[in-house]
Structures are given as C-alpha cells and as structure tokens.
Amino acid sequence: MDNSVKEVVMIGAGPSSLAAAIYTTREDIDTTLYEKSAIGGLAAITDIVDNYPGFPEGIEGLTLAGYLEKQAERFGAHIDFGDVTALREEGDVKVVTVDGAEVKAKVVLIATGSDYKKIGVPGEAELYGRGVHYCATCDGAFYREKKLVVIGGGNSGFQEALFLTRYATHIDLLVRSKVSASDILQHDMQKFVDSGKVTIHLNTTTEEILATDGRVTAVNAIKNGEAITFDTDGVFVFVGLLPNTQFLEGSGIELDARGLIKTSERLQTNMKGVFASGDVRSGATMQIASAVGEGASAALAIREYLEDYDRAA
Amino acid sequence: MDNSVKEVVMIGAGPSSLAAAIYTTREDIDTTLYEKSAIGGLAAITDIVDNYPGFPEGIEGLTLAGYLEKQAERFGAHIDFGDVTALREEGDVKVVTVDGAEVKAKVVLIATGSDYKKIGVPGEAELYGRGVHYCATCDGAFYREKKLVVIGGGNSGFQEALFLTRYATHIDLLVRSKVSASDILQHDMQKFVDSGKVTIHLNTTTEEILATDGRVTAVNAIKNGEAITFDTDGVFVFVGLLPNTQFLEGSGIELDARGLIKTSERLQTNMKGVFASGDVRSGATMQIASAVGEGASAALAIREYLEDYDRAA
Numbered sequence: 001m002d003n004s005v006k007e008v009v010m011i012g013a014g015p016s017s018l019a020a021a022i023y024t025t026r027e028d029i030d031t032t033l034y035e036k037s038a039i040g041g042l043a044a045i046t047d048i049v050d051n052y053p054g055f056p057e058g059i060e061g062l063t064l065a066g067y068l069e070k071q072a073e074r075f076g077a078h079i080d081f082g083d084v085t086a087l088r089e090e091g092d093v094k095v096v097t098v099d100g101a102e103v104k105a106k107v108v109l110i111a112t113g114s115d116y117k118k119i120g121v122p123g124e125a126e127l128y129g130r131g132v133h134y135c136a137t138c139d140g141a142f143y144r145e146k147k148l149v150v151i152g153g154g155n156s157g158f159q160e161a162l163f164l165t166r167y168a169t170h171i172d173l174l175v176r177s178k179v180s181a182s183d184i185l186q187h188d189m190q191k192f193v194d195s196g197k198v199t200i201h202l203n204t205t206t207e208e209i210l211a212t213d214g215r216v217t218a219v220n221a222i223k224n225g226e227a228i229t230f231d232t233d234g235v236f237v238f239v240g241l242l243p244n245t246q247f248l249e250g251s252g253i254e255l256d257a258r259g260l261i262k263t264s265e266r267l268q269t270n271m272k273g274v275f276a277s278g279d280v281r282s283g284a285t286m287q288i289a290s291a292v293g294e295g296a297s298a299a300l301a302i303r304e305y306l307e308d309y310d311r312a313a
Numbered sequence: 314m315d316n317s318v319k320e321v322v323m324i325g326a327g328p329s330s331l332a333a334a335i336y337t338t339r340e341d342i343d344t345t346l347y348e349k350s351a352i353g354g355l356a357a358i359t360d361i362v363d364n365y366p367g368f369p370e371g372i373e374g375l376t377l378a379g380y381l382e383k384q385a386e387r388f389g390a391h392i393d394f395g396d397v398t399a400l401r402e403e404g405d406v407k408v409v410t411v412d413g414a415e416v417k418a419k420v421v422l423i424a425t426g427s428d429y430k431k432i433g434v435p436g437e438a439e440l441y442g443r444g445v446h447y448c449a450t451c452d453g454a455f456y457r458e459k460k461l462v463v464i465g466g467g468n469s470g471f472q473e474a475l476f477l478t479r480y481a482t483h484i485d486l487l488v489r490s491k492v493s494a495s496d497i498l499q500h501d502m503q504k505f506v507d508s509g510k511v512t513i514h515l516n517t518t519t520e521e522i523l524a525t526d527g528r529v530t531a532v533n534a535i536k537n538g539e540a541i542t543f544d545t546d547g548v549f550v551f552v553g554l555l556p557n558t559q560f561l562e563g564s565g566i567e568l569d570a571r572g573l574i575k576t577s578e579r580l581q582t583n584m585k586g587v588f589a590s591g592d593v594r595s596g597a598t599m600q601i602a603s604a605v606g607e608g609a610s611a612a613l614a615i616r617e618y619l620e621d622y623d624r625a626a
Contacts (some may be wrong), residue, residue, distance in 0.1 A: 023364060027453075051339055053335055053609070056383040265578070289332060293604070296602035
C-alpha cells in the first residue's frame with residue numbers, strides 16, 4: 001500500500017464537508033479538508049441562521065460554523081488552507097492539485113459550495129447580512145411588515161420576489177433591462193402588481209445601497225436614464241448563482257446546465273470514488289440543513305466505497 | 314376554497330418532520346403534525362447524540378428533541394397527539410384518518426420513521442442507550458477499547474459487527490441458528506475470526522442482558538442447549554428494521570422490499586402531494602442529520618407543490 005495516498009480528501013470546509021468529516025473521522029477514517037477562504041463557507045458570513053434545526057432562537061452564522069469546525073476537529077479532522085485547482089484520476093487513486101502540489105487520495109468529496117452573484121455596487125459587500133441578502137428562504141422572514149427592494153428580472157428574481165410577498169408590505173422589483181422570467185411567473189406576479197404590492201421598474205440599474213447606522217435604508221438607481229431613490233428596509237439580489245466548480249474544467253466530472261455537479265442518489269459523481277454534497281450539487285437547496293444532511297449521507301457512502309476499495313486492494 | 318382542508322399535515326413528529334415544520338411554518342404555511350408516541354422520535358430516547366452537527370461535545374437526545382420542537386413551535390407549528398391509521402386521495406385532496414376521524418390536507422409529509430426490531434429479552438428495554446444499542450454508526454464510537462456482544466447473523470449483523478471491529482477489542486457475535494449473511498460479508502469477517510478479534514457463536518439464543526449500577530456487564534445465552542455467559546461492555550442488536558408504514562396498507566403508496574417508502578429525488582412518493590422523509594424513506598441512513606436535511610428539502614418541495622396547487626385552484 002502506498003502510504004502517501006490519503007484516505008479521504010474533502011474540497012471546501014463548509015457545513016457539508018464539516019458534517020461529513022464529523023462522521024468519517026469519528027469512524028477513524030483519516031480525513032483532510034482543504035479550504036481556500038473561510039471555514040464554514042456561506043454559513044460563516046451569515047448574520048443570523050434562524051432555521052438550522054436544533055437552535056430554537058437562531059444562532060449567529062459564525063458561531064455555528066465554529067461549532068461545526070470544533071466538532072470535526074474533536075474527532076481528528078485535518079483542516080488545511082489551500083486552493084484546489086485540479087482533480088484527476090490515476091488508476092483507482094484521485095489526484096488533486098493543492099496550491100500547485102499534488103495530493104493523492106482514495107476518495108474525494110467535493111463540497112465547494114456556490115456563491116451568489118453580486119451586482120458590484122457600493123454598499124453591497126459592506127451591508128451583506130445587515131439588509132443585503134441573496135436567499136429569500138433564509139432571510140425573508142426577517143422582513144415581515146417591511147418594505148423591500150428586489151433586484152433581478154429573471155426566473156429567480158421573480159420567483160423569490162413572489163415568495164417575499166408573504167412577508168413584505170411592498171416590493172420594488174428592479175429589472176436592469178427587460179423581464180426574462182417565464183410566462184407563468186409573470187402571470188403569477190400580475191396579481192401583486194394589480195394589487196399594488198409589487199411595482200416593477202424596467203430599465204433600472206442599481207447604483208448604490210445606502211445605510212444609516214449600519215442598516216439599509218435606501219437604494220439609488222438610474223431608471224430610464226434618470227436618478228431615482230427607493231426607500232427600503234432591505235435588498236434581495238437575485239442575479240444568479242456561481243457554483244465553485246471552475247477547478248473541475250477538463251476533469252471529466254459531469255455538471256448540469258447551471259454548472260452544478262450531477263450525482264447519483266448515493267451522492268457519487270460520474271467519477272467513481274468522487275462524491276459531491278451541499279450547495280455545489282445539482283439539486284441543492286442552498287440550505288445549511290440540507291448541506292449538513294447530505295454531508296452525513298455522503299460520509300456513509302464514502303465508508304462503503306472505502307470498504308470495497310480496501311477489499312479489492 | 315374549502316376551509317376544512319388543511320395546508321400541510323405531517324405524520325410523525327420526529328427530527329425530520331420537525332425540521333420540515335420549521336421551514337413551512339416560518340413561511341407562514343399552516344402545518345399540523347400528528348404524533349402517536351414521543352415527540353422527537355428515536356432521537357428523544359437516545360442517551361447522547363454525538364454526531365448531530367452543531368453540538369461539538371454531543372447533546373442529550375431528549376434535549377435535542379426539545380430544541381427541535383421548540384423551534385418548530387416558535388414559528389407556529391401545531392403538534393397534536395394522534396394515531397394515523399389510514400391515508401387516501403380524494404380528488405386533489407389527501408385524507409388521513411387520525412384517531413378514527415378524517416382530516417383533509419393539500420399536502421401530506423410522511424415522517425413516521427423506523428423502529429429497530431427488538432429481541433424481547435429482560436434487560437433490553439431497560440438498558441436501551443445505556444449499553445444496549447441498535448445503531449453502530451451512532452453509538453459504536455463509545456466503545457473504543459471495549460468488549461462487545463453483537464446479536465444477529467444476517468447481513469446487517471455482519472456488516473455492523475465488521476464496522477464495530479474499528480473500536481472494540483473483542484466481539485462475541487451471537488447467531489440464533491445459522492449465518493445468513495452474504496458470502497462477501499462472511500469472507501470479510503474471516504480475517505477477524507482468524508485474528509481472534511471476533512468469535513462467532515452459532516445456535517446461540519440470547520436470554521437476558523445483565524447490568525451493574527445501570528450499565529451493561531454481561532449477556533446470558535443458551536448455546537447448543539447449554540447456558541453460557543458473555544462478559545461485555547455493551548450489546549448491539551441487529552435483527553431487522555420495522556418501518557412505520559403499516560398504516561399505508563392499501564393506500565397505494567409504493568414501498569420497497571424492506572417496507573420503506575420510495576420517493577423521487579424531490580422526496581415525493583408515487584402519490585402526488587404526498588412526500589416522505591427521514592428514516593421511513595427508502596435509502597434512509599438512520600441518522601438524525603440526514604433526516605433533518607431531508608425534512609428541510611421536503612419543505613421546499615412542498616412549498617413548490619402548494620404554489621402549483623393554489624395556482625391551479
């Protein structure tokens with residue numbers, strides 16, 4: 001046996017791979033996670049996580065991320081910082097390139113997540129989680145009886161704006177040029193436009209998000225060439241998802257049309273011994289609970305794969 | 314609209330449906346859960362849950378169950394005690410029989426879980442979680458450098474005993490009559506038998522589990538007609554799973570060979586508007602994390618189903 005081949009390498013150290021690592025390391029399966037930015041992924045930069053089951057009053061995202069990390073490390077997970085830029089097969093071993101160096105493993109779990117596309121205006125990054133949001137399911141409920149600005153005229157912009165009508169008293173929906181949402185979504189939206197709950201602004205480009213005392217208060221935009229200000233309690237941006245799968249180019253790992261990784265029901269990709277879970281997986285819900293659950297399930301599938309692997313060795 | 318039709322009925326109030334209810338009720342979807350025994354399901358009767366992500370030092374099962382219940386109720390979930398004995402369709406409405414009365418709903422989530430089959434000997438129920446276990450993935454890690462008795466000569470008995478060799482110093486594997494595990498599992502077991510780590514006892518019937526100061530110390534059995542005592546630190550019983558799906562007899566809901574509910578990737582059963590998640594679902598891992606994750610994912614699928622339902626109405 002080649003001692004330089006690790007048992008399990010996980011790419012990314014967000015909720016999904018940390019959950020998987022809790023399982024694998026608790027079973028004495030040597031596990032190394034490579035993270036290129038923040039341990040805890042999107043959870044770590046979320047203000048309050050209200051719907052992760054087990055915390056009745058909600059929990060700060062950074063605190064939850066810390067708990068997940070601590071729990072994985074308690075059982076012996078190795079979390080290293082490093083940028084994974086490539087993945088390939090070499091016989092029945094997987095080779096990942098980490099900061100330019102090659103690391104070999106019997107099994108790889110890809111849990112690099114997805115990022116929300118930003119519009120790139122002043123105030124957006126600074127006010128993230130304090131009035132600027134990208135997930136209506138996660139944060140919509142904080143805006144009961146409040147005014148909102150929603151940015152995006154595609155399917156996700158319309159879908160999420162429709163969802164936010166449950167909570168908000170009024171929504172200004174800013175569409176850069178024309179609406180590209182499906183007919184059915186446009187039809188569903190019409191009743192809210194008719195009732196005055198939603199106002200759609202076409203040819204409207206967001207320029208800046210404004211705040212007072214660190215909370216969003218307004219959005220400056222250009223509508224049909226003229227300056228306009230929308231007073232609001234919060235801004236939801238839905239201009240697309242960026243799955244962190246760029247490093248898989250040329251790897252042969254199958255992606256769906258959105259760039260998310262296709263897996264079997266047991267969370268295995270089309271490459272044997274390479275699994276994927278969480279927000280980077282095709283069908284992902286972008287919810288911490290789902291990512292964590294998939295991480296646990298992936299760990300059990302990985303254990304079985306390793307049993308077969310070692311039996312064949 | 315018929316006001317007597319509920320939005321969502323969930324059958325069972327374990328981790329999976331409580332997670333789903335956190336999501337649905339937070340989105341103002343009226344949700345009623347019916348539970349016939351303990352809120353929190355198997356989690357509630359688990360001593361320490363060591364691997365539910367988010368609790369670095371583990372958490373008492375009953376405490377975790379309480380947190381899940383509190384979180385669901387915080388957003389407005391109705392949890393009622395009641396025994397669901399039947400489920401049927403009536404047009405696009407589902408009808409469940411609860412304590413003999415009919416309750417109608419647009420959507421039903423089945424999350425009734427599975428129970429582990431018991432051997433039914435003195436000490437088994439009394440010592441559950443304090444030396445008597447049914448899930449190696451959950452509780453095996455508590456037995457590092459300890460002696461174990463494993464009961465069961467089928468696939469699951471062998472599979473889990475093999476898994477427990479990671480932790481235990483020695484395992485007595487008690488098989489009531491003959492081994493029925495697959496050839497491959499028997500082959501895998503042979504090296505542990507050869508090394509002396511596992512001793513297989515055929516024609517061995519467990520009679521009683523003994524304890525001192527509330528912790529398991531020994532198992533009394535009859536081997537080939539003669540009394541025998543096995544000193545041990547713990548007992549793992551693997552004699553089968555009992556999915557709580559008896560009430561679905563005649564409902565038309567498709568089950569797999571083990572009696573677990575088949576679902577699509579979006580967790581819908583073959584009956585439109587009826588979803589299933591957690592330990593009762595075909596492919597279940599019997600892990601709280603997975604059950605919770607599936608509950609969250611089911612809630613998002615339920616929301617979409619309701620949007621289509623209300624659009625068609």
